[in-house]
Amino acid sequence: MALTGIQIYKLLPQTNCKECGFPTCLAFAMKLAAKQVELSACPYVTPEAKTQLAESAAPPIRLVAIKSDGYEAKAGNEVVLFRHEKTFYNKPGIFIRVYDNLPAETIKATVAEANAYAVNYVGIDLTVDGFAVASASGDPNAFSAAIQAVRAASKRPIILMSRDINVVKAGLNVLKGETPLVYGTDIKNWEGFADLAKESKVSLGLIAGTLAEMAELTEKIKSKGVDDLVIDPGGRDLGAGLAIGTTVRRLAVKKNFRALGFPVITFPGDISDPGMEAIQAAQAITKYAGFIVLDHFNPATVYPLLVLRQNIYTDPQKPIQVQPGVYEINGPKPESPVLVTTNFSITYFSVANEVEGSGLPAWLLVTDAEGMSVLTAWAAGKFDAERIAKAVKGFNIAEKVSRKRIVLPGHVAVLSGELEGELPDWEIRVGPREAVDLPAFMKQAL
């Protein structure tokens, strides 16, 4: 059972030395109880206290990373059931599966296409995380050839899929120096796979038919000193997947049930209806997969999955922001207008995209409104005449323009009088309320 903040406090040195970055040991204890800091941040915990605190200090879901040269996909370390309670930390890795009975050129082409795919969403590049190579042939040589074909087209992390330890060993030989996930450990082969994991320092993906069997399997493997585990407890249709995913997360987070405190791997493509793959994957993103292996790479379905994942895994308490400053759109000239907005990403991209799409040149002045949208920032006192004037002066926009003309968002028309007082030599104009109306406004009114 997890310890409370007060119980943890009693085990700390209680000297309030502040070296952990917190003003008191009690403040540190509270953060530790909430699993927001690592115990290692306090250098003065005694070995006896460390043993007692280990349970409390460990996250309820183990962090497991799949690594390759320069890339990493990690899952786990989650501490809540619902995003609004705090946040979700590690986005589920999205992997594309290829089979070793396909021609090498086909594998290379699939992997190269998925590897090159990137979309920019509110200033963030979204991509798939890696590839899974499944042994369909059962032949170690075919397996290693397929992995080589993947590596010829991508350096991203790899999941090796086989229950045959000789096949897996052949695959690991190709991936020396990497930390792939080896998926295929079950109740029959676990001892050999546990030895292999210890020797090769790889993570294991476990397969079991029920949660009880999975809990038994993880305990057996942990007793061998292997802790980096990923679990596949079944649930291949929407209902079963939801029930199992939720039960695993609930047991881990609420009951601190360590035997199931591992990231879950899912295979939405394993169901008979391929049209359901994206729907199943969307559910897995929200409830509560750590790694998702798709059988098809299709930008039309991967794009919404990446965006959904990004939205679910942003901290609800920290809006996505862009850097405040002056952005040039369509090669503005000194006589071009200055448009003002806030640094909330979605607001910025709405305005920037509309103006860019119109082909009309403009200077876009992005003010620091702590990542809030226009109306929210105005209501919170983070987007007022004083702040706008400070941004105008701070970013020296007057030096770029010959005509001092600034356009306020229509939602904050009320600021125009005050802004005239702050910027007496500027012409203050009130623009439309919605970004979509900006092009027409710029054509007709500027």
Ligand code: SF4
């Ligand atoms: S570093 Fe340790 S002893 Fe010092 S304030 Fe933090 S918890 Fe207390």
